[in-house]
Amino acid sequence: MIAADSIVPAPEPWFSTGSFTRAALVAVPGILAAGGLAARIAGSTEANPWYQSLTLPALQPPGPVFGIAWSILYTLIALALAMVWGTQGAPGKRLAIGLFGLGLAINFTWSPVFFNLHMISAALGIIVVMLIVALATTFAFGRVNRLAAWLMVPYLVWLCFATGLNASILMLNPMADAMQMGI
Numbered sequence: 001m002i003a004a005d006s007i008v009p010a011p012e013p014w015f016s017t018g019s020f021t022r023a024a025l026v027a028v029p030g031i032l033a034a035g036g037l038a039a040r041i042a043g044s045t046e047a048n049p050w051y052q053s054l055t056l057p058a059l060q061p062p063g064p065v066f067g068i069a070w071s072i073l074y075t076l077i078a079l080a081l082a083m084v085w086g087t088q089g090a091p092g093k094r095l096a097i098g099l100f101g102l103g104l105a106i107n108f109t110w111s112p113v114f115f116n117l118h119m120i121s122a123a124l125g126i127i128v129v130m131l132i133v134a135l136a137t138t139f140a141f142g143r144v145n146r147l148a149a150w151l152m153v154p155y156l157v158w159l160c161f162a163t164g165l166n167a168s169i170l171m172l173n174p175m176a177d178a179m180q181m182g183i
């Protein structure tokens with residue numbers, strides 16, 4: 001016979017499945033829709049005549065790759081957010097979600113600045129800040145949920161690549177930058 005005081009309670013799950021599911025059902029479609037809307041409003045398509053006039057770097061992917069990549073990245077970071085959001089009582093959760101929100105807001109400013117305002121150098125500054133905030137978010141997520149932090153890694157890699165593309169476009173097209181032209 002087992003004594004009642006010798007029964008060890010089961011460990012807490014690393015996240016509550018119900019909370020994660022509810023959070024994911026809000027976060028994934030919400031971030032995908034917001035990202036798609038921001039891109040559409042900014043005119044970040046192959047139909048943008050200013051963008052088509054630029055000299056692009058050799059490593060520039062074809063236009064459709066960006067839509068596919070961002071759909072995957074937004075899904076991954078939304079799932080990461082849902083894991084953190086769905087974690088009950090974790091220390092650092094509020095900071096992690098706050099950093100994520102700040103990073104997403106910065107993310108949504110890049111396309112209008114680059115594609116609508118033609119401010120290539122300002123967009124480069126924005127993407128550098130975006131990368132720094134995404135890195136801070138990844139570390140903050142890691143304190144709440146390690147898997148959430150790992151889901152941020154492809155986003156960080158893409159932001160590094162996109163920063164290089166932005167810098168290359170600026171170097172190849174200095175006179176196409178509205179800030180350089182005094183506009």
